[in-house]
Amino acid sequence: MSGKAIVAHANLDPYERTIVVSDIHGDNQGFLETMRQVEFSPQDALVIVGDLLEKGEHSLELLHTVMRRAQAGNVYMVAGNNDTIFSEWYNDEVTDEEVHDYMNHRKNIILREMALEMGMSWQTLEEVRALKAAVPKRYAAELDFLNSLPHILETEHFIFVHAGLKPGPLTEQDRDFCLTAKAFGTQLHRFEKPLIVGHWPASNYCETIINVNPYFNRNTNVISIDGGNGLNRWHQINYLILHREHIDFGAYDALPRFRALDSQEPSKDPLTLGFPSTEAEVIRKGETESICYLPAIDLEIPVANDQLYNYKGKRYCYNMTTYCLPVQAGEILACCDVEPRGLLAKRNGMVGYYTGRYEFLSSDDLLLKKEGKQP
Incomplete structure (x- = not known):
């Protein structure tokens, strides 16, 4: 059941910089390292464009980190579709049965973390109701913080929303569209203010060469x-670094x-x-790859076996490239x-293979421990 999106407004001009991130997905260490990399300070503002939670192993810890930082008054966040599990559950937008299924088929979710911290289980429907x-x-x-999140944040120079907006006034936007719009970077409407979104990986917009860096649709x-x-x-x-209307970008990874x-x-x-x-x-x-x-x-190609998976009765390989x-x-x-x-490698955001000789810079990399894959 959808409804109107909640719109918030903020004046970020007094801050020296505005740092923008999205889709951290339970990676508390990655978030902290990103803040160190940008040298975030009390003179800066931070905008999180949704999906703080799920997929990563430390959603609850990350939520606490952000809640502590938000006490300083310079942290702004809009809700992502992965941040609404509690509001949907307690407003009966999802059933206990659906949450039971979710908890028993997804590994890294905040509800499991909470259950483990309280010494509770989720195997049966009765346990999920408890x-x-x-x-x-x-x-x-934690629930108050998540339930207070707006869906749209408008500032003097930018608009932030997790997934996308429809043409028209911000006050008339559909909540579910704000949370779940797919491939929004390809829509055709031009927005007056730059609209910053997450949700759909930037690499999904690449048709020939994968690039993980932010996708700018200037049209x-x-x-x-x-x-x-x-x-x-x-x-x-x-991450984006905003200086009024000027935009720089960068990225952090632990690869x-x-x-x-x-x-x-x-x-x-x-x-x-x-x-x-x-x-x-x-x-x-x-043994290691299959044709x-x-x-x-309409082609037969080699695919590494660990890149094959089943989904809804069909076999797929993960996003791939031959570049x-x-x-x-x-x-x-x-x-x-x-x-x-x-080696499947990344160079300045571009993804492709390197087939020559190499040496890892750290001797304890887990990748080096893969059987038969030492350099």
Whole structure:
């Protein structure tokens, strides 16, 4: 059941800078490191464009971190679709049965964290109903914080919303559209003020070469900043630094770094696919990778076995690319994964393969411990 979106207004001009992040998804350490990287200070404002929670392992800890910072008065946040589980549950917009199913099929969710902290279980429907009664007593401050979040934040120079807006007055916006609009960066309406959104990973807008950095649609004045944190292998936390109307951007990730020992040229005619075009039929299964037929492109290609998954009765591979990055020997790159064909790497936000010799910069990287994948 939808309704009108809640709109908040703020004057951010008195602050030296406004730092904007979105889609942190339970990554408390990543959030703290991002704040260190931008050298966030009391003279700055912070805007969080939704989806603080879920997918990561530390949603409750991250919520507490943000609540503490918000006490200073310079933190602003709009709700994302992953931040509304409590309001939806307690307003009977989702049923106890749906929450029971959610808790038993999703691993990293704040309700599980709360249950574990209270020594409660969620295996049965009765246990979930007991949890529903216990949460408001133990976590009243947390629920109050989340329930107070607006859906839209308007400032002098920008508008912030988690997923998207429809043309028209802010006071007439649909709440669910603000929370769940898909691929909003491709809509055609031009907004007067720059509109900053998250929700849909910026890399999903790439048709040839994956780029994880913020997606600027200058025709529509929409900036999509979701870096896919907690969602895909090339994840990062994107941030904007706003100085009045001036915009800079950067990103943080905790991926291991390696030094390329060889140069390589970029590949031509790369193939990049995102869901739902990644449906795959395994033709010949191998030990580490399989030959798969992808109906969307009518081709058989090798896919690493750990990149295949089942969804609603069909087999898919995760978002993929065949692109090989341009690399100069000596460059430092981020390693997203180790695959039979080489390292899936990230260079200045661009994602592709590096197939030359390399050395990791940290000897304790988990990637080095993958069987048969030591450099």
